Amino acid sequence: MRICYFNTWAEALEEAGAYVARVRTMELAPFVTNPKDQALMRKARLDCDWYGENTRCFAAMQHDAFEFLPAWVSGPRGLIELNERPREAGEERWLIFMGHQPQSLGANAGKVFSLLSRMRVKLLFYAFDEASRFMPCFSEIAPYLDVLIHDEAPLDPRGAARLKPECLTIHRSWVANVVPFAVPFREEPEEKIVFLGSQLGLTPHRLRQIEYLKKRYKDRFVPFHDHSVDVADRDALSRYKVGFCPEGRKFTTPAMAKTHTDRPFWSGCLGLVPVSEDSASGGRLQELHDAQAIVRYPHANLAALGEACDRALAMSVEERRRIYDYFNRHETVGTVVVEAMAQSYARNQTA
Numbered sequence: 001m002r003i004c005y006f007n008t009w010a011e012a013l014e015e016a017g018a019y020v021a022r023v024r025t026m027e028l029a030p031f032v033t034n035p036k037d038q039a040l041m042r043k044a045r046l047d048c049d050w051y052g053e054n055t056r057c058f059a060a061m062q063h064d065a066f067e068f069l070p071a072w073v074s075g076p077r078g079l080i081e082l083n084e085r086p087r088e089a090g091e092e093r094w095l096i097f098m099g100h101q102p103q104s105l106g107a108n109a110g111k112v113f114s115l116l117s118r119m120r121v122k123l124l125f126y127a128f129d130e131a132s133r134f135m136p137c138f139s140e141i142a143p144y145l146d147v148l149i150h151d152e153a154p155l156d157p158r159g160a161a162r163l164k165p166e167c168l169t170i171h172r173s174w175v176a177n178v179v180p181f182a183v184p185f186r187e188e189p190e191e192k193i194v195f196l197g198s199q200l201g202l203t204p205h206r207l208r209q210i211e212y213l214k215k216r217y218k219d220r221f222v223p224f225h226d227h228s229v230d231v232a233d234r235d236a237l238s239r240y241k242v243g244f245c246p247e248g249r250k251f252t253t254p255a256m257a258k259t260h261t262d263r264p265f266w267s268g269c270l271g272l273v274p275v276s277e278d279s280a281s282g283g284r285l286q287e288l289h290d291a292q293a294i295v296r297y298p299h300a301n302l303a304a305l306g307e308a309c310d311r312a313l314a315m316s317v318e319e320r321r322r323i324y325d326y327f328n329r330h331e332t333v334g335t336v337v338v339e340a341m342a343q344s345y346a347r348n349q350t351a
Contacts, residue, residue, distance in 0.1 A: 001341070002093045004072040004082055005058045008104045009048045013078035013085070016059035016071035023052035024232060049231040051098075053177045057334040058096060060179045065342055076104055079112060083119045094122040094341060100135045110140030117144040122344070124337065127151070128174050130255055132159035142167075147340045152255035168344045175336055176265035180328040183235045185271045187317050193309055194240040194272070195223040196263045205300060206246060209277075212302045213244065213309070235270065241320075242312040243267030245276045260285055264294055268327030273312040273320055277305070293326045 003016075009031065010019060028044045029035035059071035069091065074082060079095075087093065095116060102125065105112050113123060124147040125131075132138050132155045142148075142162035151173040154160070163169065195210060213221045222240065237243070245263035264274035264285065274294040276285055288294045295312045297304040315323075329335070 001066045002069045002072070002087075002091050003058050003061065004074055004093065004095045005055050006075075006079070006095060006097045006101060007051050007055055007073050008075055008101050009051050010055075010073045010075040011077055013072055013074040013081040016055050016073045019073045020052060020056045020059065023055070024049055046230065050177065053231055054098060054333060057177050057179055057332065058337065061334045061338045063338045063342055065345070066338075079116070082121065083115070092122065092345075093120070094124055096124045096126065096337065098126045099128055100131055102141055103135050103137050105137070109137035110144075113141040113144040122146045122341075124340065125149070126333070126337065132156040133255065147344050149336065149340060154255065156255075166347070168340060168347060170340055172336060173260050174262045174265075175331045175333055176262060176269045176327065177333045178266050178269040178328075180269070180332050180335065183238050183270050185321055185324050186238050189241040189271065190239050191313060192220045192222055192240045193217060193242040193244050193275075193313070194237060195221070195244045196237075196267060197224070197246060209244075209246060209302065209305060212305065216306050217309070234266065237267070237272065238270040240272055241315075242309060243270075243272035243274050244309065245274050264288065265327060265331050268293060268323055269332060271320065271324045273315055273323060275305075275308050275312050288331075291326060293323050293331075 004013070005016065007019075009023070009026070009028075026048060028041065028048055031048075032040055032044050034040055055071075055073050061068060061071075069088065072082070082093075082095065102109050102113075116123060123141075123145050125141070125145050126149045127135075127138075128151045130152050132142075132150065132152060138156075138159045139162050142159055143164055145163060145167050147168045147170070148163065149170045149172055151171070153171050155169075193213065195213070197206065210223055214223070243263070245261070245267055260276075264276045267274045274288075276288075276294050276296055278285075278296055278299045285294060285296065289296050295308045297308040
């Protein structure tokens with residue numbers, strides 16, 4: 001297997017390892033509309049590094065059924081070279097797209113996907129934020145997809161009808177872009193709760209929860225509500241015992257009613273105990289709750305929030321290690337993608 005990850009922060013086709021080594025020092029001014037806007041540059045840095053971590057995760061994928069050749073990464077202008085590079089004997093080539101990034105190919109998206117498919121490049125799209133409804137090129141690329149992982153339920157019927165019968169479709173929300181077990185488990189973290197939110201989510205409802213936890217736990221509550229967490233700083237969050245990961249954005253459309261943010265997932269991978277609010281509909285994060293991998297509390301119930309945090313703080317080393325193992329084994333993007341590839345491969349072998 002040869003993986004190539006499509007990343008709009010990349011340009012020419014290159015080795016994924018080389019890209020990951022330089023991504024955090026890349027000059028981003030050429031990529032943004034107004035380099036003098038410091039807030040915009042800050043968000044660009046966060047976004048570039050986040051997609052850089054995706055690159056790292058895909059380059060580190062492993063599976064008993066496959067031998068992985070060194071992975072590649074490419075921006076739009078490197079895709080032609082992807083077709084031109086010679087293959088090794090027996091090489092199966094996969095190109096991975098995420099989010100709404102296929103739209104960066106503009107009006108040519110369908111043509112590019114068609115060409116790649118004819119050149120025997122397998123196409124996997126990990127979509128989120130209602131791509132089938134709000135990404136204009138979805139219907140153009142759908143006929144060429146081999147795997148579609150999506151967080152909307154159901155898919156837009158018009159887009160779904162364009163998928164080929166053999167396309168493997170998996171309904172799964174976003175997980176953690178963490179290399180499994182890359183962050184060592186801490187047996188004795190600080191007995192504190194860190195709030196993992198964002199400026200976009202500081203609603204009155206969220207602020208009430210933050211104020212409640214400040215009053216209840218005082219200096220044992222560490223609020224963090226910048227736009228996101230710097231990738232370079234993320235591992236250091238393992239120093240805390242509990243991660244307070246509220247509901248996130250208020251998804252109100254039926255297609256997104258059961259999705260969620262990624263905060264509980266990489267909190268669990270770092271060794272924190274995730275405390276997460278039920279969605280208003282009660283459907284979000286149900287699988288993790290059933291697996292006892294998160295501690296949940298009812299929507300808008302402050303007393304229950306405090307009780308959930310108390311339970312999380314009281315967890316033993318063994319309970320916390322079980323949660324850490326669960327997330328690292330099952331809830332990282334590389335694991336989800338490689339298992340989907342394996343399912344697709346097995347299906348095609350028996351067809």
